[in-house]
Amino acid sequence: MGYRDRRAFTLIELLVVIAIIAILAAILFPVFAQAREKARQTSCLNNHRQLGTGLMLYVQDYDETYPITFYMGAEASGMPCILTSFQALQPYQKNSQIVQCPSDPAKLDFARGTAIMGFPPPCSAAPPVTILSYQPNMRLIDVGDPNYLVNPYTGFTGRPVRRMAEVEFPAETGAYSDSTIALQGGTANYTTYDLPVQARHGLSINVCFADGHAKLMKVRPELGSDGAQLGGLQLDGQAIRSWLIADDGPYAGKRQVWGIPFRLPDGSWGIR
Numbered sequence: 001m002g003y004r005d006r007r008a009f010t011l012i013e014l015l016v017v018i019a020i021i022a023i024l025a026a027i028l029f030p031v032f033a034q035a036r037e038k039a040r041q042t043s044c045l046n047n048h049r050q051l052g053t054g055l056m057l058y059v060q061d062y063d064e065t066y067p068i069t070f071y072m073g074a075e076a077s078g079m080p081c082i083l084t085s086f087q088a089l090q091p092y093q094k095n096s097q098i099v100q101c102p103s104d105p106a107k108l109d110f111a112r113g114t115a116i117m118g119f120p121p122p123c124s125a126a127p128p129v130t131i132l133s134y135q136p137n138m139r140l141i142d143v144g145d146p147n148y149l150v151n152p153y154t155g156f157t158g159r160p161v162r163r164m165a166e167v168e169f170p171a172e173t174g175a176y177s178d179s180t181i182a183l184q185g186g187t188a189n190y191t192t193y194d195l196p197v198q199a200r201h202g203l204s205i206n207v208c209f210a211d212g213h214a215k216l217m218k219v220r221p222e223l224g225s226d227g228a229q230l231g232g233l234q235l236d237g238q239a240i241r242s243w244l245i246a247d248d249g250p251y252a253g254k255r256q257v258w259g260i261p262f263r264l265p266d267g268s269w270g271i272r
Contacts, residue, residue: 113235174257186232
């Protein structure tokens with residue numbers, strides 16, 4: 001009976017195989033990570049599309065008027081609460097996950113933020129809307145007049161609700177974006193009600209517009225004189241960084257999607 005030659009792997013051959021597997025893993029893991037982030041980016045963009053659809057349904061139901069960004073409301077018990085545009089859109093969406101970006105590592109705890117500011121809690125909604133990754137353009141989805149949260153003395157703001165007829169370029173006018181609410185201060189020197197955009201998809205953000213469509217927009221870090229990126233804190237105390245919109249258009253160079261665009265006599269964009 002003959003014997004077969006069963007030669008085992010040598011140590012060198014085994015090390016070569018391990019090295020090849022390690023090289024392949026190093027090449028493929030970033031690809032897998034990019035694929036996962038691309039899926040999250042697409043999911044976030046779909047959230048904005050649904051926000052846009054809900055916004056269009058709301059506008060049609062309320063005589064072509066956009067919702068108020070936030071104002072003092074009351075629960076059935078009579079207790080005061082803050083009603084936001086997100087609760088106003090909930091009857092059309094019925095899903096609180098729509099306002100949460102899957103790539104957002106620091107989702108805003110709005111209920112905690114209102115407590116820090118000494119304001120009443122958010123009004124009840126079904127399902128509740130208290131964890132947020134997006135914020136509105138506060139010149140389109142404005143504060144309304146009167147609004148005692150903005151002016152607790154007389155309620156006068158000079159900023160009534162906006163109507164569709166006021167928006168000359170709805171496809172260029174932002175409605176909601178990947179952004180948060182900043183506390184005053186920080187190296188970015190944020191002011192009250194600043195809503196800085198947040199780059200959660202590489203160097204890009206998702207934006208929903210006044211006509212209901214949504215798209216990706218490029219951003220770049222906002223740097224200080226020392227070359228470090230500026231930043232501060234969001235409403236619930238979590239750290240945030242500051243970014244500038246890098247795409248062409250009415251919001252180019254801005255740190256937030258804020259204002260209603262119009263054309264200047266020379267054809268360039270203005271913001272009001």
